[in-house]
Amino acid sequence: MNTLKNRNIWSGILFGLGLVAFIDETIFHQLLHWHHFYDKSTTNVGLISDGWFHAFSWFATIGGLFLFADIRRKNELSMKKWFVSILIGSGAFQLYDGIVQHKLMRIHQIRYVENVIVYDLIWNIIAILLLVVGLFLLFRSGNMKSEKVVY
Template identity: 65%
Template structure:
């Protein structure tokens, strides 16, 4: 049966369903982090990953953040390629993982990094809360959409 296959070599076993989900989550997390870093950090210059220091430190923190997003994206895509090679790709589950990973990262960024830790704001303007609401509502919508796809695939598999 397709879903009884195990992956990841000796000692670490992962079913195809779990690998689809993890691949999607990594790709979604890396993709939304990459978009955030490219658009808001580099193109618009609204903030750096870490804004409590000099511009040089901010640029270094952006570089580390960019490396993180790159490795998450590439890791997710390597897993995706392996799933396709093994003919174990479950598109609905993977898509749910992408949306859930993207939404979870954006919600973490908007609540923990922006507000609790104060590493940076979305934009340094008088009414930043408008940006916060748009950022976090978008994150919740992506997260809920991802959960919908994941649960829909699970019900389809069970039924």
């Protein structure tokens, strides 16, 4: 696989990771107030951690879009691989968040309720589905010639 094809994949992964992190931060942190990125301290520390998390999500998203613009400029953009890679990045981030941050590091939970296992299962099953579908489609498309999008 050449470097530009890899950049299609990495661009999508970074964009997907940033997109899902942004959605997580916006919906679960800001709108629903279910948790902060770091809940083992004061509310102020939690809000600061949310700001850093939000910045990280935008750095990943913008980094993915810079790679996207570069491969598009070089006429090597594969939209199929890019969209599939978004699924992979989204699922990978969500699974990492659900397992590492929620359960292993315990820096926050999805929601602080008595029966959190329901939320954990839904969160991680969606993550696994995104990741598996993305990987399946990527490996399925691995043998196809890169369809270039010319603008």
